[in-house]
Every structure is written in structure tokens, then in C-alpha cells.
Amino acid sequence: MAKSKSSWATKVSAKGTVEPFHAGWWRQVVAIARKDVLIEWRTRHAVITALAFALVSLTVASLSVGSLRDEPNLSAGILWVILFFASCLSLSRAFTKEEDARTADFLRLTAEPSAVFFGKFLFNLLLLTLVAFVTVPSFLAVMALTVKVIRWLVVAVGMAMAGMAAIGTMVGAMLAKAQSRAPLLGVAAFPLFFPALAAALQATAASFGAAPDAKDALRFLSAYTGAAVLAGLLLFEAVWSTPER
Amino acid sequence: MAFIQLICEDLGKAFGRRWVFRHLSLRAMEGTGVVILGPNGSGKTTLLRLLCGLLMPTEGRIRWELEGETFSPTQARSLVGAVLPDCEPYDELTATENLQLVADFRGIDKRRIGEWLERVQLNHAAHQPVRTFSSGMRWRLKLAMALLHEPLALLLDEPTALLDRQGRQLVDEVIAEQKRRGLVLVATNDERDIAYGEEQIILGDKGIGERHR
Numbered sequence: 001m002a003k004s005k006s007s008w009a010t011k012v013s014a015k016g017t018v019e020p021f022h023a024g025w026w027r028q029v030v031a032i033a034r035k036d037v038l039i040e041w042r043t044r045h046a047v048i049t050a051l052a053f054a055l056v057s058l059t060v061a062s063l064s065v066g067s068l069r070d071e072p073n074l075s076a077g078i079l080w081v082i083l084f085f086a087s088c089l090s091l092s093r094a095f096t097k098e099e100d101a102r103t104a105d106f107l108r109l110t111a112e113p114s115a116v117f118f119g120k121f122l123f124n125l126l127l128l129t130l131v132a133f134v135t136v137p138s139f140l141a142v143m144a145l146t147v148k149v150i151r152w153l154v155v156a157v158g159m160a161m162a163g164m165a166a167i168g169t170m171v172g173a174m175l176a177k178a179q180s181r182a183p184l185l186g187v188a189a190f191p192l193f194f195p196a197l198a199a200a201l202q203a204t205a206a207s208f209g210a211a212p213d214a215k216d217a218l219r220f221l222s223a224y225t226g227a228a229v230l231a232g233l234l235l236f237e238a239v240w241s242t243p244e245r
Numbered sequence: 246m247a248f249i250q251l252i253c254e255d256l257g258k259a260f261g262r263r264w265v266f267r268h269l270s271l272r273a274m275e276g277t278g279v280v281i282l283g284p285n286g287s288g289k290t291t292l293l294r295l296l297c298g299l300l301m302p303t304e305g306r307i308r309w310e311l312e313g314e315t316f317s318p319t320q321a322r323s324l325v326g327a328v329l330p331d332c333e334p335y336d337e338l339t340a341t342e343n344l345q346l347v348a349d350f351r352g353i354d355k356r357r358i359g360e361w362l363e364r365v366q367l368n369h370a371a372h373q374p375v376r377t378f379s380s381g382m383r384w385r386l387k388l389a390m391a392l393l394h395e396p397l398a399l400l401l402d403e404p405t406a407l408l409d410r411q412g413r414q415l416v417d418e419v420i421a422e423q424k425r426r427g428l429v430l431v432a433t434n435d436e437r438d439i440a441y442g443e444e445q446i447i448l449g450d451k452g453i454g455e456r457h458r
Contacts, residue, residue, distance in 0.1 A: 031349030
């Protein structure tokens with residue numbers, strides 16, 4: 001008995017400092033991501049909503065503009081409009097479903113805030129990767145586009161999705177208790193997504209042949225994503241764990 | 246000096262301009278139980294949410310003390326197990342999966358999950374999704390989730406309202422055990438639950454906490 005109390009004392013004493021990346025922290029991260037994947041697998045709400053939106057908008061775009069083989073800038077723009085809104089639809093669910101099901105307080109009481117952020121970030125990233133994995137090849141096929149440098153497209157989409165997943169996780173947690181939350185995420189997060197979207201757009205257009213080089217845009221995207229994840233790890237506790245007034 | 250204790254000084258909580266309660270002071274020591282009594286809307290659940298750092302007091306101060314060290318309610322969350330109305334298990338997961346989640350968050354050996362499922366008499370429903378549970382079964386699962394890490398402080402909201410006779414017996418045992426390990430606070434409007442504590446806090450219509458021993 002006395003031994004277990006001492007171990008609690010040590011654990012609580014250390015709580016004031018942020019200690020991510022220890023074994024217990026990774027166990028929490030994996031548990032949160034696995035729990036969200038399991039729930040999504042059983043309900044499929046976020047995936048179906050995002051993919052349905054992406055495929056419907058893709059169909060409408062292809063009917064209205066036809067082939068965009070000679071319009072690399074326009075095609076990059078349409079692709080990112082579709083990806084942006086499909087992503088917003090998926091990202092908004094990560095925390096709203098916790099509030100709606102009244103499980104958010106369970107997470108607040110039991111898991112470390114930075115682990116909640118990173119677990120939710122990994123789940124969101126997986127979701128956005130799945131959406132991009134279906135949407136981008138379908139877009140290329142429907143619009144009859146040729147990708148000049150496939151590496152640039154893959155890195156641009158991957159990095160932008162990771163940056164959006166990190167920012168979306170933070171903003172999603174902030175908006176989870178607001179009304180009209182799903183549309184609000186797109187509006188509230190757009191100024192934060194904008195630099196990533198602009199760089200991704202430039203790199204995507206370059207991969208379609210609009211510019212000879214995408215290295216600067218890709219470098220910016222890497223820095224943006226790193227900063228977004230770091231900011232999430234550092235700031236999430238203040239957003240998530242502060243008691244309600 | 247007591248190993249763990251909870252101290253509330255001149256505590257008050259208001260939502261907007263409406264005070265739920267004011268001037269509430271309380272000291273709960275290790276080995277004791279405190280029963281918070283009051284009609285619906287008197288602030289019993291609000292008080293429990295304040296104690297585990299889910300709400301911020303409008304006035305006054307709450308502190309948890311452990312081996313002479315002081316912690317805010319937010320810092321003390323790992324010491325506390327709470328069964329609260331807004332702290333639900335995941336409906337899409339099974340009872341075992343919900344407990345596994347707690348084990349992962351709290352860094353606990355997963356072998357304890359089976360013991361607790363048996364203890365709360367849910368082993369027959371261990372692999373059923375929680376959405377198929379009755380309200381009593383759901384409450385038993387919440388109790389197991391709160392106690393899996395053997396907390397030093399246990400906060401229970403309406404512990405017997407949804408339970409049958411066997412369930413009440415389980416709560417009796419759990420509370421007696423908790424008093425040996427630390428302290429327990431029970432919010433209730435059932436006067437039969439008074440026996441769970443040596444001290445009562447009565448939250449009344451006037452919004453002022455009164456203490457009785």
C-alpha cells in the first residue's frame with residue numbers, strides 16, 4: 001500500500017512539467033489513435049462524409065470543366081478546393097463526437113493533454129491520407145491530367161495534409177463546444193491553413209508542369225508542418241485541459 | 246499529518262449571474278467519507294466537477310494535499326477516480342475495450358481488467374458494445390473505469406440511483422475499501438446514502454453549503 005502511494009506521489013509531482021515521448025506517453029498516444037480508428041471502423045461516419053463530398057464535387061467539377069490537361073494552375077486550384085473542404089468535414093468530427101457522446105471529460109480526466117493531441121493528430125492524418133488517396137488519383141483520372149514530377153505531388157499532398165491535421169486538431173478542440181461546429185472549422189481554421197494551402201497549390205501546379213521547380217514551396221510546407229505539430233504539442237494543454245469557467 | 250486530504254476554502258460557483266453555491270468550506274481527510282446532500286440543481290455534481298478540475302471555481306480555493314505537497318484539482322487528476330454523469334464510456338467499444346483504454350491511459354497492467362469486470366459483475370457482457378448496456382450496467386462499467394487505477398480519492402455522483410440490491414452491495418464494499426485506501430466523496434439526494442460518510446455537506450436552495458458531522 002505504502003509503495004503504491006509513493007509511486008502516485010512521484011507521478012503527480014512530475015505532472016506540472018510537460019514530459020512527452022516517454023513510454024507511458026506513447027502508450028496513451030497509441031491507445032487514443034487506436035480507439036478512434038476502431039470507432040471510425042465501426043461507424044464509418046467521417047470517412048463516408050468526406051469521401052462522398054470529395055467524389056460528388058469531383059464529378060460536378062469534371063462535368064463543368066471537362067479535361068484540364070492544359071491548365072495546370074486551374075487543375076491544382078480545383079484539386080485543393082476539394083481536398084480542403086473534404087478535410088474540414090473529417091477534421092471537425094475528432095472532438096465534436098467526444099463532446100456529443102459525453103466522453104470528452106473522461107479523456108480530460110485520464111489522459112495527458114499532449115498525448116490526446118498527438119493521438120488525435122495521428123488519427124486525423126490517417127483519415128486525411130485516406131481521403132487524399134482516393135481523391136487525388138480519381139481527380140487525375142477524371143481530369144485526364146499528366147503529372148510531370150510525381151514526387152512533388154506526393155510530398156505536397158502529404159505535407160499539407162499533415163499540417164492541416166495538426167492545425168485542425170487544435171482548432172477542432174477549441175470549437176468542439178460551439179454551435180454549428182462543422183462549418184465553423186473551415187472558416188476559423190482557414191487563416192491558419194492558408195499558408196499551407198498556398199504552398200501546396202504552388203507545388204501541385206509545378207508537379208502538373210506549371211513551373212520548373214517546387215523545392216521552395218515544399219521546403220516551406222515542411223517547416224509549416226513541423227511548426228504546426230510543435231505548436232499543437234505545446235499549446236494543446238491550454239486549449240483542452242483548462243477548467244471551464 | 247494525513248497522507249491525502251482535500252481542502253476547500255470559501256468555495257463558490259456561479260454560472261452567469263446565478264450562484265449555485267457560495268461560502269463552502271470543507272476538509273476531507275484520508276480514511277473518511279463525505280456525503281454531499283441536496284435537492285436537484287443544488288450544485289452537487291458541480292461541486293464534484295470542481296474537485297476534479299473540470300470546472301473553475303468562481304470564488305474560493307480547492308487544494309489536494311499529498312504527503313505535504315499541494316496540488317490543484319487539475320494537477321491531482323491522476324489521484325482521483327470519478328463517476329460523473331458527463332464522463333461516459335465509449336458506446337461503440339466493448340466493456341473490455343473501454344477498460345483497456347483506461348489501463349493504457351493510467352499505465353496499468355491489463356490483467357486487472359478481468360478482475361474488475363468480475364468485481365462489477367459484467368464478465369458476461371465483457372465483449373458487448375456499451376450501447377447495448379442497461380443504465381445499471383453502464384454505471385457499473387463507469388465504476389470499474391474509475392477504480393481500475395486504485396485512486397486515492399473517489400468521487401461518486403448518485404452511486405445507488407440506478408442500481409439493484411446487488412449493485413448497492415457492491416457500492417457499499419467499494420466505499421468501505423476506498424476509505425481504507427484514501428477518501429471518498431459521495432453526491433446524492435437519497436438519504437439512505439448518508440451512511441457512506443462521517444461528514445455531510447448539505448447544499449440547499451439558498452445556495453449556501455452547510456456542514457454536519
